[in-house]
Amino acid sequence: MKSSILRAGVVALACALGLSACGGGSGDLYLTGAVYNVTKDGLVLTNNGEDLAVTTPYTSFQFNNRISTDDQFNITVKSVPSNVEKISDCIVTNGKARANYYTIAQIRVDCAIRQRKLTASIVNLTTSGLVIINGADRKEVAAGTATVAMAPVNEDGAYGVTVLQQPAGQTCTVSGGGNGKGAGTMGATEDTTVTVTCA
Amino acid sequence: MKFSLARPAVALAILATLAACGGGGKATFPINITVSGLQYPGLVLSTNGQDLPINPPATAGQDVTAVFPNQIEYGQVYEVIPKGAVVTNHTPVGGTQPKHQQCAASPYLPYGTAGQLARIDIRFVCAINAYPLGGKVKGLTGTGLVLANGSTTGTIGVSPALDANQKPTGADVPLIMNSVPYNTTYGVTVLTQPTSPAQTCTVTGGANGFGGGTMDDAAEAAGGVDNLVVTCVNN
Numbered sequence: 010m011k012s013s014i015l016r017a018g019v020v021a022l023a024c025a026l027g028l029s030a031c032g033g034g035s036g037d038l039y040l041t042g043a044v045y046n047v048t049k050d051g052l053v054l055t056n057n058g059e060d061l062a063v064t065t066p067y068t069s070f071q072f073n074n075r076i077s078t079d080d081q082f083n084i085t086v087k088s089v090p091s092n093v094e095k096i097s098d099c100i101v102t103n104g105k106a107r108a109n110y111y112t113i114a115q116i117r118v119d120c121a122i123r124q125r126k127l128t129a130s131i132v133n134l135t136t137s138g139l140v141i142i143n144g145a146d147r148k149e150v151a152a153g154t155a156t157v158a159m160a161p162v163n164e165d166g167a168y169g170v171t172v173l174q175q176p177a178g179q180t181c182t183v184s185g186g187g188n189g190k191g192a193g194t195m196g197a198t199e200d201t202t203v204t205v206t207c208a
Numbered sequence: 209m210k211f212s213l214a215r216p217a218v219a220l221a222i223l224a225t226l227a228a229c230g231g232g233g234k235a236t237f238p239i240n241i242t243v244s245g246l247q248y249p250g251l252v253l254s255t256n257g258q259d260l261p262i263n264p265p266a267t268a269g270q271d272v273t274a275v276f277p278n279q280i281e282y283g284q285v286y287e288v289i290p291k292g293a294v295v296t297n298h299t300p301v302g303g304t305q306p307k308h309q310q311c312a313a314s315p316y317l318p319y320g321t322a323g324q325l326a327r328i329d330i331r332f333v334c335a336i337n338a339y340p341l342g343g344k345v346k347g348l349t350g351t352g353l354v355l356a357n358g359s360t361t362g363t364i365g366v367s368p369a370l371d372a373n374q375k376p377t378g379a380d381v382p383l384i385m386n387s388v389p390y391n392t393t394y395g396v397t398v399l400t401q402p403t404s405p406a407q408t409c410t411v412t413g414g415a416n417g418f419g420g421g422t423m424d425d426a427a428e429a430a431g432g433v434d435n436l437v438v439t440c441v442n443n
Contacts, residue, residue, distance in 0.1 A: 030246020127359075142420060145392040160359075167356040167363050169397030173420045192397040205438065 036077025038108050040084070042116030045068055048165055051090030052099060052120065056082050058155040062119075070118070080108045084116060092164040093199075094123045102122055124161035126199045130185075132157055139181055140174040141205060147173065150205075157205075162195045169193075170203050181207040223315055225391035231378065236279035236320040239286060243272045243311065243335040243400055251311055252304040253332070254291035255306045264306075280322045287319035288330050308390040318364050338387035339423055343413055343436030345383050349376040350402025353409060355438065366438075368402075383436055388423045395420040396436055409440040 047067035054061045054197060056072055059061035063070050076082060086096050093099060099120040106112040129141060131154045137149040144161040162168045169192035172181050185202035187193020243254060243262050251262040258276045265272050280286055289295055291309065300320055305311060311334035318330050320383025341357070348368040356363045364385055368376035388394045396411050396419040413436040415421025427433050 036291070116283050142358060142395045144356070144395060145358030145388070145395045146358060148373045162359045166359055167354075168359045169395060169399065170358070170420065171395035171397055171420050173274050173393055173395060173416060174424070188399065188401075190397070192399050194399070195359075 016097050028047055033058075033143060036075050036080060036108070036111050038076050038078065038080075038110070040072040040074075040076055040082055040103075040108070040116070041069065042084070042118060044118045044120075046120045046122055047090060047099075047118075048122065048163075049090045049092065051093075052100070052118070053087040054118065055082055055087040056084045058162040062169060076108045076113075078109050082106065082108055082113075084118075086118070089120065092122050092140050093120050098123075122163040122166070125195050125197075126166055126200045126201075127162045127170075127195070127203070128199070129157045129159060129183075129191075129203045129205055130201070131157060132204060134176060134179070134181070134207045136176040136178050138174060139172070139176040139179075139205075139207070141170055141183075142173045143168050143170050150176075152176070164195055164197060167192070168195055168203075170205070172205070176207065179207045181205050214346045216412045234281045234283070236281050236325070237328050239276040239277070239288065239330065241255055241274045241288070241326050241330055241332070243274075243332045244307070245332070245336060246272055246306060246311070247336070248307040248309055250304065250306040251289050251309075251332075251334070252291040253343040254303075255286045255288040256284065258293055262306075282323040283320045285320070286322060286328065289311070289318070306334060308337055310337060311335075318435055336389045336391075337427060337428070338389045339432035341385040341388045341396075341423075341433050341436070343383045343434055343438070345409070345438040345440065347378050347407070347440040348402060348407070348438075349378045349442070350405050350407040350440070353398070353402040353407075353438075353440070354400035354401045355383070355385065355396055355411075357388070357396055358386055360388075360392075360394075363399055383434070383438060387432070390423055390428055393420070393422050394433070396438075398438070404441060406443045407440045408443055409438050411436065411438050 044063055044067055052063040058070055060075050061070055061072050066076045084101050089096055089099050099118055102117045103115040132152055135152055137152050141148055143159050148157050149159055170183050183191030183205050185204040191203050245329050246264045253260045255403055258304055260274055262272055262274055289300040290305055293300035295301030306418050311332045314333045316331055345366050353366045354363050359373055366381055369379040398409050398439050401408055411419030
């Protein structure tokens with residue numbers, strides 16, 4: 010009795026595996042996933058020879074070829090956007106498995122955007138109390154300081170240095186940067202033109 | 209006399225042994241709590257008529273662990289909430305939260321019946337409150353105006369108000385920047401000036417009068433910052 014049940018089970022399983030293996034081309038599962046930290050074109054994913062460019066708004070992907078249950082998928086990164094330094098800075102999580110409703114809902118791609126230094130030059134600061142900010146990044150600047158290293162900024166990301174608090178007895182204004190007033194978009198090179206001039 | 213003293217002692221020992229074997233009554237369960245991300249005091253958790261104040265960790269960034277003073281018995285229902293929260297369908301609203309933060313149960317359910325799980329282990333995660341940052345844009349007739357709060361939370365594009373014929377009117381346009389967490393600074397700047405017609409926009413308002421400030425206690429009490437003014441004039 011026991012053995013006959015076992016035998017039937019094994020045969021059924023083998024049949025099922027055989028069928029799915031023969032299933033081939035278009036199954037019924039879409040291979041999809043979430044995308045994080047991508048801001049521009051250039052990310053190309055590949056799965057078993059099928060390439061897929063991730064397009065705006067860069068928050069998800071869906072391969073065109075549908076796959077069948079138990080098909081092996083293996084998603085890798087083929088190329089990255091220009092503001093990501095190297096292929097290995099975009100990481101695919103749960104990108105390799107056999108397809109089923111669980112495994113195809115667990116895939117994500119996270120990219121790390123290249124960071125560029127943002128440096129502000131300080132001119133003629135003779136008193137204390139100056140505080141400059143780039144959004145949430147806050148730096149207190151002591152008298153006599155020549156340069157301030159702000160927190161690094163994403164390449165292609167915005168920056169805007171402003172005076173949060175003026176020093177005692179002096180008034181400082183911000184110039185330089187992309188727009189001449191301390192703000193701009195971080196390019197592919199470090200921006201060192203932001204200048205805080207005190208009088 | 210000697211014997212009469214010894215007898216109750218023996219009885220006690222037997223009772224203790226029974227209890228240890230599980231024969232001496234119902235099993236009891238401690239309600240274990242772990243809180244992550246807590247930075248400010250004031251959180252009080254509550255369940256089964258017990259209150260448990262949770263203080264921030266001695267070392268910033270570490271989790272806080274605590275246990276409710278009394279264990280509950282097998283089969284007793286528990287639901288841990290911020291004290292005084294109004295609960296609808298197991299979703300608590302309000303209650304005694306820490307200053308400047310909101311804590312919510314994650315990832316495990318904060319309710320159940322003692323004995324369902326071998327161990328009652330409830331986790332809360334706290335996030336810093338963020339408050340709105342905004343105001344209005346005056347005189348905008350050009351297109352392409354982009355504002356930024358430094359490098360923080362992206363850029364905000366603003367379009368001019370249009371009349372029925374799709375012509376810009378120059379009327380005030382609401383300005384809604386991304387929210388700013390408590391105790392962080394903001395500094396709104398013009399990243400891209402509008403064109404056609406070419407205009408120059410300047411930012412005023414905020415705590416320092418020039419579009420900058422800190423989301424401090426005063427700003428929190430006011431429910432955020434709503435006095436930014438971006439004034440645009442034709443070149």
